[in-house]
Amino acid sequence: xxxxAPTKVVIAVTRTAVEDRLVRAKVAEVWGxxxxxxxxxxxxxxxxxxxxxxALSARLAGSDAELIPMGVTWLPSEHxxxxxxxxxxxxxxxxxxxxxxxxxxxxxxxxxPDRGRVIxxxxxxxxxxxxxxxEGGKDPAVEGDSFARFVARxxxxxxxxxxAQLLGPQFKSAKLVKDEILAxxxxxxxxxxxxxxxxxxxxxxxxxxxxxxxxxxxWGRFFIxxxxxxxxxxxxxxxxxxxxxxxxxxxRLRRTMAERPVIFLWxxxxxxxxxxxxxxxxxxxxxxxxxxxxxxxxxxxxxAIMRRAGVIFIRRSIGDPLYKFMLKEFVGYxxxxxxxxxxxxxxxxxxxxxxxxxxxxxxSFAAEPYVEGRSDDIALQPVAITFDQLHEVGEYAEYAxxxxxxxxxxxxxxxxxxxxxxxxxxxxxxxxxxxxxxxxIMGPPNGEIAQDPxxxxxxxxxxxxEVAWRVNKAAPVTPTALVTAILLGAQGVAMTSAQxxxxxxxxxxxxxxxxVPQADSVANLRTVAGVEQVxxxxxxxxxVTRVPGSRHTVWQITEKxxxxxxxxxxxxxxxxxxxxICEIALVLAxxxxxxGADRLDVFWRQVERLRDLLKFDxxxxxxxxxxxxxxxxxxxxxxEWQARLVDPGFEIETYLRSRVPLVxxxxxxxxxxxxxxxxxxxxxxxxGGELDKAAITKEALAYGQQLLAQRRIASAEPVSALLFAxxxxxAENQGVLKDGPDRAERALTFEKELSEILAAMELxxxxxxxxxxxxxxASRHD
Numbered sequence: 001x002x003x004x005a006p007t008k009v010v011i012a013v014t015r016t017a018v019e020d021r022l023v024r025a026k027v028a029e030v031w032g033x034x035x036x037x038x039x040x041x042x043x044x045x046x047x048x049x050x051x052x053x054x055a056l057s058a059r060l061a062g063s064d065a066e067l068i069p070m071g072v073t074w075l076p077s078e079h080x081x082x083x084x085x086x087x088x089x090x091x092x093x094x095x096x097x098x099x100x101x102x103x104x105x106x107x108x109x110x111x112x113p114d115r116g117r118v119i120x121x122x123x124x125x126x127x128x129x130x131x132x133x134x135e136g137g138k139d140p141a142v143e144g145d146s147f148a149r150f151v152a153r154x155x156x157x158x159x160x161x162x163x164a165q166l167l168g169p170q171f172k173s174a175k176l177v178k179d180e181i182l183a184x185x186x187x188x189x190x191x192x193x194x195x196x197x198x199x200x201x202x203x204x205x206x207x208x209x210x211x212x213x214x215x216x217x218x219w220g221r222f223f224i225x226x227x228x229x230x231x232x233x234x235x236x237x238x239x240x241x242x243x244x245x246x247x248x249x250x251x252r253l254r255r256t257m258a259e260r261p262v263i264f265l266w267x268x269x270x271x272x273x274x275x276x277x278x279x280x281x282x283x284x285x286x287x288x289x290x291x292x293x294x295x296x297x298x299x300x301x302x303x304a305i306m307r308r309a310g311v312i313f314i315r316r317s318i319g320d321p322l323y324k325f326m327l328k329e330f331v332g333y334x335x336x337x338x339x340x341x342x343x344x345x346x347x348x349x350x351x352x353x354x355x356x357x358x359x360x361x362x363x364s365f366a367a368e369p370y371v372e373g374r375s376d377d378i379a380l381q382p383v384a385i386t387f388d389q390l391h392e393v394g395e396y397a398e399y400a401x402x403x404x405x406x407x408x409x410x411x412x413x414x415x416x417x418x419x420x421x422x423x424x425x426x427x428x429x430x431x432x433x434x435x436x437x438x439x440x441i442m443g444p445p446n447g448e449i450a451q452d453p454x455x456x457x458x459x460x461x462x463x464x465x466e467v468a469w470r471v472n473k474a475a476p477v478t479p480t481a482l483v484t485a486i487l488l489g490a491q492g493v494a495m496t497s498a499q500x501x502x503x504x505x506x507x508x509x510x511x512x513x514x515x516v517p518q519a520d521s522v523a524n525l526r527t528v529a530g531v532e533q534v535x536x537x538x539x540x541x542x543x544v545t546r547v548p549g550s551r552h553t554v555w556q557i558t559e560k561x562x563x564x565x566x567x568x569x570x571x572x573x574x575x576x577x578x579x580x581i582c583e584i585a586l587v588l589a590x591x592x593x594x595x596g597a598d599r600l601d602v603f604w605r606q607v608e609r610l611r612d613l614l615k616f617d618x619x620x621x622x623x624x625x626x627x628x629x630x631x632x633x634x635x636x637x638x639x640e641w642q643a644r645l646v647d648p649g650f651e652i653e654t655y656l657r658s659r660v661p662l663v664x665x666x667x668x669x670x671x672x673x674x675x676x677x678x679x680x681x682x683x684x685x686x687x688g689g690e691l692d693k694a695a696i697t698k699e700a701l702a703y704g705q706q707l708l709a710q711r712r713i714a715s716a717e718p719v720s721a722l723l724f725a726x727x728x729x730x731a732e733n734q735g736v737l738k739d740g741p742d743r744a745e746r747a748l749t750f751e752k753e754l755s756e757i758l759a760a761m762e763l764x765x766x767x768x769x770x771x772x773x774x775x776x777x778a779s780r781h782d
Contacts (some may be wrong), residue, residue: 004737007065008038011155018105019072025220026118027659043152056146069121069155074098121158135206136185171594178212178277181217187329194325195773203322211326217290217312227284227309231275237420243280249432250284256379258436264289266383267343267355269469270392273385276647280430290339296408345468351396352722353570358464370438371450379435382467384475388426389541397563400720401703423541433474438468472574476517479525479534485569487557491714495545501531502775516575517672562716573667577618578633580664581610587760590652599646616726617671656767665765672757673718677704678727679751683744691737697724718754
């Protein structure tokens with residue numbers, strides 16, 4: 001028996017008569033116009049179908065057939081460089097080459113027919129689609145119109161995939177995600193459950209639709225080309241045009257994105273982070289992810305524009321159970337369907353320069369489809385974005401002194417863009433370290449970790465920490481960060497260019513020894529000319545004060561500039577934190593124990609205690625790994641350090657002189673000073689009752705200014721609302737905030753411990769200053 005080919009039916013997804021004509025012409029060209037030619041049913045490209053539903057519904061109720069989605073994709077004209085992308089001139093002219101109007105389509109079809117491409121989606125039989133529709137608990141024979149809309153939606157999705165094949169993977173869109181979620185059985189089951197919990201009045205169809213509309217996003221092809229170009233136009237007003245990246249990392253990222261869906265998790269330092277990431281990916285031919293942003297950024301027409309650029313706006317607070325469910329389902333659906341996503345691992349901007357603790361909310365939502373077996377694996381891609389300078393540091397310094405955040409709006413946006421052109425801020429660096437596999441940490445889908453809520457949360461924490469750790473490790477040390485670190489260490493004392501060069505030299509050797517990633521320009525700091533270039537740039541932006549002298553120009557970070565300058569120093573502080581802990585633990589061990597094994601025990605106890613005290617401001621590996629890292633730090637500086645420490649003849653100042661550079665005073669001292677201020681203020685609070693953290697912060701700011709005026713603290717750095725916030729976290733963790741008649745006593749005990757640590761750093765600082773003075777004298781003698 002000879003099998004006959006199945007009947008073919010074309011579903012023409014078009015939005016104009018021109019597109020419909022082009023599709024029908026293509027059908028005639030491929031299959032002819034005889035009796036065996038496919039029947040063509042036209043459905044609008046948008047979501048409404050009005051009169052077309054009845055005709056399509058009637059055909060779908062008939063005999064089985066192979067349904068073939070077809071549509072038209074419009075391309076920009078080919079430019080002389082062979083590129084087919086929207087140019088800024090198109091924006092100025094108000095033209096969208098990807099979406100020409102009917103009159104323009106007619107002209108294009110006549111003059112540039114290669115721009116109007118008829119595309120074909122993957123065919124599917126009516127019977128297959130009936131079965132798929134029935135999976136949602138619906139009967140296509142009873143709900144004919146709903147089935148017709150379902151088929152039209154599947155046709156549009158199929159054509160979106162064909163679009164991506166023609167235009168490139170960067171055009172993969174989530175435009176129809178709302179319709180898909182509403183038709184999803186998993187979603188409907190969850191919605192029924194939450195409706196039963198909250199009641200039908202709390203979970204209405206109107207509220208569900210409102211939230212989905214708020215979350216809705218999708219790529220407009222026009223914006224895929226334009227958004228990165230606009231981002232480049234903004235940032236290059238103040239930065240070098242080329243973003244510094246590593247080709248080998250880009251190629252690894254390209255392979256990762258071809259294999260698995262990717263979630264980009266980046267360090268958030270500036271409002272430029274999003275455009276910088278977009279430019280980096282777009283200009284390397286990589287698809288842009290859908291980026292999450294706070295709904296405060298959806299002001300005016302900006303919200304509609306950014307949604308067309310793939311931005312998903314979410315509320316700052318997700319306490320509402322219905323909203324939380326909807327957001328979870330939305331993120332999970334995107335992850336399940338292999339859309340690439342992107343957000344800040346910290347959840348907000350770091351205004352101190354160092355990384356903040358990771359937030360787990362969105363990450364836990366994205367992990368849901370994986371642990372349920374709806375996704376094979378997801379690659380978590382750490383992204384480190386670093387700037388030589390930022391105009392925003394002045395704003396951050398104001399926050400640290402108790403200032404308020406400026407509300408987003410058009411005046412804010414205008415001032416932000418304007419500020420980009422007020423100075424040259426140097427280079428932007430972006431790094432893509434090795435991705436973290438969700439499977440490698442969460443285990444197999446539906447496995448032991450997935451089934452146990454406590455183990456799952458622990459795995460999520462481990463996963464987020466690993467991403468953040470890799471961001472920190474990959475971020476390159478910049479010349480700006482090193483020079484500000486040296487000047488901040490001088491505590492307001494001005495230095496000549498030669499003195500700064502001498503101060504930075506042992507730090508450069510230290511970085512080389514540890515094999516720390518560095519910007520190429522860091523090597524220039526080995527010369528006075530290279531250091532002066534950085535100092536001049538910092539002076540131009542107002543971070544450093546230049547003081548011309550009769551013999552030498554000197555450079556100074558004044559008290560007013562210190563909080564802004566710490567942003568740069570803090571961006572590299574993680575490089576030195578283990579070395580600083582080693583130095584402090586050595587001093588405390590020498591003071592708190594007699595020679596012998598006890599001194600070694602005290603050293604390790606202090607190492608553990610310092611980790612515990614700093615855990616809210618810095619990242620640490622798990623304790624066993626942390627101990628090995630400390631051992632490596634100590635052995636690198638002195639392989640015989642343990643024998644020397646327990647020796648009766650051990651003399652701490654002499655030993656410290658062998659550990660150049662000494663880093664504790666100019667890196668982590670301000671943090672302990674800030675904790676100490678908080679402890680002092682807590683010791684003077686009333687004995688009973690709940691504490692007002694906002695009032696304590698306000699009092700700490702005032703008390704810190706007093707200490708600064710009395711020169712009882714080294715600089716303005718610790719007088720920071722941002723550091724006081726983590727100081728309060730630490731105090732709460734240590735049981736200091738707990739109500740009770742002995743609260744003041746607990747605070748004083750806490751302050752005493754911090755004072756001992758600060759006294760140890762005072763000694764380290766004196767030794768470091770002596771060594772530096774001797775080096776300067778030797779250089780003058782030479």
